[in-house]
Amino acid sequence: MKVQLVKLAHARSGDKGDTANIGLIAFSDAIYPVLVREVTAERVKQHFKGICYGEVDRFELPNLGALNFLLHESLGGGGTLSLMTDAQGKTFSTALLRMEIDLPEDEAASLLASV
Amino acid sequence: MKEKIRIAAAQGFWGDLPDAPVRQVEGGPIDYLMLDYLAEVTMSIMQKQKARDPNAGYARDFVPLMRRILPACVERGIKVTANAGGVNVRGCADAVVDVARDLGLGGKVRIGIVTGDDILPRIDELLSRGIELRNMDTGEPLSTVRDRIQSANAYLGAWPIVDALKTGAQIVITGRATDTGLTLAPMIHEFGWAADDWNRLASGTIAGHIIECGAQASGGNCQFEWRSIPNLADVGFPIAEASPDGTFIITKHQRTGGWVVIPGIKEQLVYEMGDPHEYITPDCVADFTTIQLEYEGRDRVRVFGIEGRPATQFLKVSISYSAGFKAVGTLVYSWPDAYDKAQAADRILRARLDRLGLKFDQVLTEFVGANATHGPLAGSPRNDAPEVQLRVGVRGENRSAIERFTKEIAPLILTGPPAVTGFAGGRPKVEEIVAYWPALIPKEEITPSVEVLDA
Numbered sequence: 284m285k286v287q288l289v290k291l292a293h294a295r296s297g298d299k300g301d302t303a304n305i306g307l308i309a310f311s312d313a314i315y316p317v318l319v320r321e322v323t324a325e326r327v328k329q330h331f332k333g334i335c336y337g338e339v340d341r342f343e344l345p346n347l348g349a350l351n352f353l354l355h356e357s358l359g360g361g362g363t364l365s366l367m368t369d370a371q372g373k374t375f376s377t378a379l380l381r382m383e384i385d386l387p388e389d390e391a392a393s394l395l396a397s398v
Numbered sequence: 399m400k401e402k403i404r405i406a407a408a409q410g411f412w413g414d415l416p417d418a419p420v421r422q423v424e425g426g427p428i429d430y431l432m433l434d435y436l437a438e439v440t441m442s443i444m445q446k447q448k449a450r451d452p453n454a455g456y457a458r459d460f461v462p463l464m465r466r467i468l469p470a471c472v473e474r475g476i477k478v479t480a481n482a483g484g485v486n487v488r489g490c491a492d493a494v495v496d497v498a499r500d501l502g503l504g505g506k507v508r509i510g511i512v513t514g515d516d517i518l519p520r521i522d523e524l525l526s527r528g529i530e531l532r533n534m535d536t537g538e539p540l541s542t543v544r545d546r547i548q549s550a551n552a553y554l555g556a557w558p559i560v561d562a563l564k565t566g567a568q569i570v571i572t573g574r575a576t577d578t579g580l581t582l583a584p585m586i587h588e589f590g591w592a593a594d595d596w597n598r599l600a601s602g603t604i605a606g607h608i609i610e611c612g613a614q615a616s617g618g619n620c621q622f623e624w625r626s627i628p629n630l631a632d633v634g635f636p637i638a639e640a641s642p643d644g645t646f647i648i649t650k651h652q653r654t655g656g657w658v659v660i661p662g663i664k665e666q667l668v669y670e671m672g673d674p675h676e677y678i679t680p681d682c683v684a685d686f687t688t689i690q691l692e693y694e695g696r697d698r699v700r701v702f703g704i705e706g707r708p709a710t711q712f713l714k715v716s717i718s719y720s721a722g723f724k725a726v727g728t729l730v731y732s733w734p735d736a737y738d739k740a741q742a743a744d745r746i747l748r749a750r751l752d753r754l755g756l757k758f759d760q761v762l763t764e765f766v767g768a769n770a771t772h773g774p775l776a777g778s779p780r781n782d783a784p785e786v787q788l789r790v791g792v793r794g795e796n797r798s799a800i801e802r803f804t805k806e807i808a809p810l811i812l813t814g815p816p817a818v819t820g821f822a823g824g825r826p827k828v829e830e831i832v833a834y835w836p837a838l839i840p841k842e843e844i845t846p847s848v849e850v851l852d853a
Contacts, residue, residue: 293661293665294621294665295621295623295665296661296669297669298670301535301536304670304671304672306665306668306671313665332774332775333773342673342674344674344687345687346687346688346690346703347664347667347686347689351659351668355674359760360760364721366791366792366793368764368766368771368789369765369770369771374771374772377771377772381775386669
């Protein structure tokens with residue numbers, strides 16, 4: 284079944300120049316390895332098609348149950364050059380939480396129960 | 399040696415809650431008050447102010463703030479670290495000395511001044527010696543924007559602030575110092591940490607990272623169970639309670655709003671993060687994958703286990719340069735068919751701009767209420783939306799083209815699609831763009847300087 288990330292994680296995002304960063308934080312220890320497995324850099328790049336024009340890097344922080352993504356070329360030039368409403372990428376966090384991942388019924392049920 | 403020191407964050411940026419520093423001083427015991435004023439392009443604004451008035455060029459709010467809190471700080475021995483000095487640290491310090499004397503605190507306040515970060519006068523000399531100051535993001539050499547540079551400052555770390563504290567200074571004012579250094583320096587000073595004690599230096603750095611955005615660590619902008627966060631109207635700013643072994647507790651004053659919870663601290667830890675294995679500052683390289691968090695009571699999170707590595711041989715430099723002009727115009731369209739109307743208005747506007755032959759480097763249209771924040775991820779915009787704001791931005795080198803654009807927005811009200819409003823603010827303003835150029839410089843090129851002023 285499809286589970287939207289907003290049910291499994293919270294996030295905060297920010298900017299460094301034209302790169303947006305998104306920290307994705309699992310709601311429980313059980314959820315973190317599933318995020319590592321499902322929310323790959325490649326999937327995030329696909330998800331942000333038409334928004335992120337560069338590469339996506341992913342870093343793991345098992346100590347925080349978190350993943351950090353860097354979305355290059357995403358902020359219309361970044362900083363003061365950008366014309367975007369969200370030139371600082373503050374709402375990229377919730378844009379990532381829109382992503383749906385496909386999980387077996389019983390795994391999804393146990394993860395949702397772990398929150 | 400003290401068993402613990404309490405460092406209170408009081409400003410997350412220049413323009414944060416004006417009363418936060420007062421509440422940090424009045425709301426309970428603290429040892430240090432830390433104020434971060436400098437965003438990436440703040441220095442260029444200050445450089446311009448100083449060009450017009452040699453007495454300006456620093457965070458002016460800092461001076462009236464000192465008038466409010468200095469008597470309490472002196473009475474209770476609270477020290478202040480602030481990068482309020484901008485490009486005129488001495489001018490800022492002189493103004494605070496005047497305030498201290500005015501308050502009858504003459505002879506009781508010593509101010510430490512940290513300078514040496516400003517390399518604007520040295521740019522040509524540095525370039526001529528082969529220090530290219532290439533853009534860290536794009537790799538371009540600085541020579542491409544040389545004639546448009548407005549400010550250039552190296553980020554100083556904690557050590558010059560430590561030197562200033564060693565003189566007995568109660569207030570340390572810096573120019574471009576790192577926000578983390580403002581928090582780390584008191585720990586080094588009070589606990590006598592060594593320059594190669596990388597784990598402890600990394601701990602203090604991460605404490606600084608957590609509290610440098612003010613209430614973003616104590617309930618502000620917190621996604622986790624945001625509806626449950628108590629009394630944000632009265633939010634308490636974060637306080638780092640540091641111990642000599644490098645561990646620290648993030649907390650806030652009692653009887654304040656907001657909260658200090660592990661999910662909230664995690665959100666702030668990942669904020670503006672790059673590679674978590676190497677968070678690079680002038681003082682050390684901190685490893686965010688070693689951070690451990692646990693509760694030590696209500697609104698108290700203990701942070702421990704942090705490891706660090708030796709600092710690099712470089713300092714980051716923040717250069718600002720003039721990069722053309724921009725303007726943003728908005729109009730609001732109402733139901734029915736608000737999105738279709740806003741789209742139609744955008745097409746009409748663009749056709750008129752084309753016919754005028756105006757050239758821009760970029761034209762960006764967003765539909766606020768439909769897709770401005772999440773773009774295509776927001777799905778197809780709905781035509782039954784109660785309203786949609788058309789927001790069109792243009793950017794370019796030619797100021798007159800941008801000026802002309804600003805005259806094309808209001809006429810859409812009488813010459814475009816119906817049910818439109820939202821132009822009460824008048825014509826959009828043309829803004830000069832001051833862009834940010836990050837670079838690296840070898841550490842040996844920068845010599846921080848510490849002076850002392852007695853009120």
